[in-house]
Amino acid sequence: MSTLVLQKNLKGENISFYCAVNGWEAVELVQHHPEINLVLMDLKMPIMNGYEATRLIKEQRPDLPIIAQSAFTSKEERQNAKKAGCDDFITKPISKSELLEMMQRLLKW
Numbered sequence: 001m002s003t004l005v006l007q008k009n010l011k012g013e014n015i016s017f018y019c020a021v022n023g024w025e026a027v028e029l030v031q032h033h034p035e036i037n038l039v040l041m042d043l044k045m046p047i048m049n050g051y052e053a054t055r056l057i058k059e060q061r062p063d064l065p066i067i068a069q070s071a072f073t074s075k076e077e078r079q080n081a082k083k084a085g086c087d088d089f090i091t092k093p094i095s096k097s098e099l100l101e102m103m104q105r106l107l108k109w
Contacts, residue, residue, distance in 0.1 A: 002092065006040075009096045023048030027056045030064065038107060039066040040090075040099075043081060051084040058085035065106035069094060 003019045010017070018033065020026035023045045030036055039057065043050035054066050068081035071092040078089050088102050103109070 002042075002094070006094065009094070009099075013100070020045075022046045023050055023053030026050075026053045030057050030061060036064070038103060039064060041066050041068050041086065043068055043070045043072075043077070051080060054081075054084040054086055067099075067102055067106070 007017075017040075018029045018036070020029050024047045026039065026041065026045075027048070030039065039054075041050045041054055045053070050068060050070075054068070057064060057066065062085075065087045066085060067088045067090055068078075068084075068086040069090050069092060070077055070081070073091045081089050087106055090099060090102060
């Protein structure tokens with residue numbers, strides 16, 4: 001559901017994106033699509049969680065910016081995301097302006 005909201009919110013921003021239904025698929029997408037220049041990583045996913053997926057992605061592409069997204073905003077959640085390799089953290093529901101600001105900063109637009 002949040003993917004549909006995200007697609008709707010980013011429509012007209014000239015942003016292309018791929019959607020993964022689990023962490024393993026996210027890792028595979030990054031491996032097979034070198035044009036990906038930013039990852040918005042949900043931390044709670046089936047098969048492989050976002051922390052592990054982030055670690056694997058960062059092993060292969062350490063400079064690829066990853067923004068963790070979660071409905072949980074605890075200090076521990078943020079610290080775990082940072083330890084896994086996430087470059088920033090955004091809480092759900094995602095604010096379009098906050099997300100675009102993070103993307104601009106991380107991608108140096």
